[in-house]
Amino acid sequence: MSKDCILCGKCLEVCPLLRATGREELSPRAKADLVRLLDGDGGELREANVARLASLCLGCKRCRAVCSQDVDVPGLVAMLRAAHPDFKQWLWKTWLSHAGTLWSAGSTAAGLIPERFRPEKFGPMLKMLAGLKGGPGLTPFLSPQKFPDTSRGEKMLLFAGCTATHVQGRWLMAALRLLDGLGIEVLPGDFGCCGASLEAGGCLDEAKAMAKHNLAVWRAAGRPKVAVFCASCRAGLLGYSDCRDEEECLLWRKSILPLSEVVKNTEFMIFDNAPEKLGYHHPCHAGDGDPDFGFLSAVLGERLAAPSGRECCGFGGLLRLAAPEVAEDVNRRCWDALTGPEVIVTGCSACVAQLAATAPEGTAVGHWLELIG
Template structure:
């Protein structure tokens, strides 16, 4: 925490959990106050109560962005999670650290569990796991007609993220095809997970090891631009700290992180007749500033996005999805209320795709915007 809360209330205005539940004790200010009190008296709450408190944060980071005092509530909550781990955080850590081994078979296993055995608490989680690998995906409606020479001949690294690497390889293949069309030389790079999910869950050491590895991959490649197509991965990479040789190198790293959609901004597309007449777009919480994904889609789809979120969270929440799914559900419902009427919803975050696909109305299909491109 950089400073003390001055009760300005800015964080309360942006917190999706508070907005959806109306319970101020779940808001950022209450968490910051309680974390401060716990730092003064560690015996104030039992281990069980502290672990429960640590689960009640979506980790969207909106409060951190607006706080004039530099109070980082998600980081405070991550500290609580690290100091008071429980079975749910251990399960989350195992799931993230062993994504290559667990995600594909885990998704296949979840698909085989009949819906009558889906309890109220774990049913949404099972549905999300089952949908990780996706079905047929979205029906493509965009085809490239011309690539610009903007990046032709440049060397870049592609940070695809765990979902694209291990369960949604069609996203990876489409991204590689598009970069090839742009004339970009995609360099080999053995990246690990961005580590943001582990960091938010309180496993700072594991996250630091991943960040150090990924930065070294970048160094070994000559410090080229790093292209991403997942907003959460990009936010996790941007938050790297403590693994650089100097402040100048850290600044260079942050400037080399490039959204794929910004690389494609001058690509010309032709729109097929099968485009949805009610296409919605979900803006991930971890998009800060201009949303290049939405800008690209507005251009490519000729303004056919009929509904879009702005401040709504999908309700994924990382470890909170395991710790308090009932509290995340109203957040998710508000998101779907905003997207009401859409029959196809796209987004640029792998976690948002998983959460929205698991909770979508029966008449709605969800996918990454890359799935719209042939």
Template sequence: MSDRISQHASHCILCGKCLQVCPLLRATGREELGPRSKSDLCRVLAEDPGRLSEVDAARLAGLCLGCGRCREVCSQGQDVPGLVAALRGAHPNFRSWLWKTWLTRARQLWSPGSKAAGLIPERFRTEKLGPMLKMLAGMTGGPGLDPFLTPKTFPDTYRGERMLLFAGCTANYVQGRWLMAALRLLDGLGADILPDGFVCCGSGLKGAGFADEAGAMAERNVAVWREAGRPRVAVFCASCLAGLAAYDRFESDEERAQWAESLLPLSVAVRDIGFVISDNASERIGYHHPCHAGKGDPDRVFLRHALGDRLIAETDRECCGFGGVMRLAAPGLTEPVNRQCWDALRDADMVLSGCSACLAQLSATAPDRVKVGHWLETIG
């Protein structure tokens, strides 16, 4: 780990670009939580490991949202979230073990865990655990949103094309309505959806420091794609898409390029469908831009086109505050980040997004009057 930290941390030239985009720093005003401070501290660890105790290193490792915005703007290719993930891997604790268990046993834990959290009486929800329990209870999303977009005409762009669908853990285990909506759209487009054996994308484990487990998931998913004949892979979760795009388990550079080309955001595939908006559609819809969606954000492009003037609020710099394992390690630091997100969306009475993690966080923290859901839920 020391070689990796030294290699990356020494590249920082103190330009400060990362400080302008870090949502944790912007929300708290604490520069010691910013990317540059983490980079400096990692350099100290690499040069003199004895200057920082194991406890301090583990604490540092928990104080990063993993949004990747600093990595996007760094002219030196500095990967602070990667450095933090390495520290987390070197200094595991109970919270990281709990996070790993939650992700690797999603099939067994998510649905019953969500139901159990919803049964806990309000008086037993402590200040620290209350928001987490609400997020767990909301993972199933209740009845969901009332659809108001009806597809009427379909282009022939993908008709007859063999394709895989990467649904992701949330859609597979607790939000089946997303999966069914995606399948209906792809059926209307005439795509031939192949059976698959995909597992979790692994991005949540990678950010938490479990590189080996995440790598095994990447190898499995690439093998599924390879065995299917390397077809297109439709994806409707922004975080899953980013995780898949970051894979490095390929036989050659040519295959890596094929994989990158094969990844198809579902919102791109459905962009040319002719939709009719029903009368029950909200006139005040907000969109949350996931950190991992990148500048292009195909979900936002689709919704701007489909909703027109009904899309009255959007986030851009704001992070939802989910933060992965940091949600367990320091929930108090994620709350001001979340508040800034809702400040940007305050005029909306419905908020849509395309990231399962963001939706879990936003559903748990939404004002009483605001409905939250995946954009797939709007399609009937």
């Protein structure tokens, strides 16, 4: 990881925090500068200020993608968070490390709190928790009619991610049905969390342990392809660096496939209950050539509205806990770009949670897998 920021300012154009707040001190450049200061004597910086600044990042990695010096600002922020742990980080770590026991129960408990009793500050957070289990979800209107033979007989692992494994079983079932239709044998593999959110929150040891576990699962299965249907999980998996050697790292990265890529030549029938227009939210972690958008465009044609911008949803893990008002500023811009269609789909579990919790009245949000009946 390079720390050699040349202060060129290229990252200023893409940072959702800076775009939403106009506060230069939240920019990637300012964070890189902060790290440089701390590498020296730390100047006048107090511990609490460092911890506060380190918590103000969405971990979207947009800055890294445009940086000519390969400065990994979210990686540096994660290291700062690791060096300055606080209660919010502990909460985040506990929430992610015990997803199996906490998510379903937490979602049920949050759903029991009447809206009028939800403190205003935590309203969106509680709504997001309550919505984790997903309510009725989107009404399916796509039915696979003809599967290509190109993958028939192949063996693959499926990385479902924490949300589908613990609270959104219908995504997992839809993915399994698609893979079955393609004639792909899904190998057993007990993957854990991808670790990306843990890393972004500064829980570096826990993130490393998850990566180690997932790589071991992949090796035990004979290092096959791995289908993934969450953009953030995919980015997390692609970021693993603890393979045995460079050759294995290359093979690992090559084996990680978006599910939408695996199913892309399937023919679907569109039922009459399909909405006239659907909106699409580009997850930050999907990168430039978002494969889910390409797949959905091919299936839905003009029904899928061209996005009017690629705004971040404002989830960003710790930011929701550390500075909900800043997360809301980012989220507002996202809805300004999405407003129009009454159904919004995306391919990232964190974006679904965030957008479903903040959607305007009458707008439904879901993973694209929910469209498939």
